[in-house]
Amino acid sequence: MKTTLAALALAGIVSAEAVLAEVPDLGGREVVVVTENAYPPLQFVDPGSGEAIGWEYDAMAEIGERLNIRVVYENISWDAMIAAVSEGQYDMGMTGITIREDRMEKVDFSDSYMVSQMMMIVAGDEARFDDDESFAANPDLLAGAQPGTTPFYVTIYDILDGDEANPRVIQFETFGAALQALRTGDVDLVLSDSTAANGYVSASEGKLKIVGEPLGTEEFGFIFPKGSDLVGPMNAAIADMKADGTLDALNTKWFLEYKLGQ
Secondary structure, eight states, rough: HHHHHHHOOOOOHSSSSSSOOOOOOOOTTEEEEOOOOOETTTTOTTTOOEEEEEEEHHHHOOOOOOOOOOOOOOOHHHHHHHHHTTTTTSSSEEEEEEHHHHHHHHHOOOSSSSSEEEEEETTTTOSSSSHHHHHOOOOTOEEEEEEEEEHHIIIIIISSOOOTTTTTTTOOOOOOOHHHHHHTTTTTTEEEHHHHHHHHHHTTTSSSSEEOOOOOOEEEEEEEEETTTTTTHHHHHHHHHHHHTTHHHHIIIIIOOOOOOO
8 A cells, every 4th residue: 555655646646645544443422514416427416316416425435434433414505505614613525626726725625525616517509609719709608607716717807808797707606506507508618527518418408518628627626724734635535536536436437437317
């Protein structure tokens, strides 16, 4: 294990801290994890069974076994999540959270468990634009996004003019609402990371498509209150799952084999 982790650290895949300790046993400790359940296929409520499922739930089940912790889930809206975790209301947060310096001022992040790129999702018959420049050049086109999220900031700063009050960006409380607005033609563009975007498009039966080039790269991590003693164990578990292929298996299950909406 130590040799494998060291090799991963040298390759820049895991942090040096993860090399210092093998996966610890936390003795059945209860860990309260808060999530939004609104970001398929990472975490969402299955419309058929009503069960909360997804990539992150499977990952946490694996982490729970490896660390010997008892995971308890709570739900909260995205716009309240970082503040709630920062204040110590929960032990940990998960919902495909991009690791960013401004967020690091409020919470601690785990090592990255997934790397993705931001993609442009449009209607399947969209012909007015085919990349970010042609979208920006047409003032009649609208984008949908959740405020405070990476898609919102990329839309504002990388595609448009940097004005967070730009009326061309229609704000929605959830990503699902923004995506529904795209389907009904109320907005013309929604951004999502490539992993989720490919899932939405493959499940849409041609009603959605991806256009343009990727708009930058982002890394996802779990969040914790500042100074949490869970960060080190979580990093060790993530490194262990990378080393033995578990994360790759989860990617295959949720982004290739699982069909959203079925």
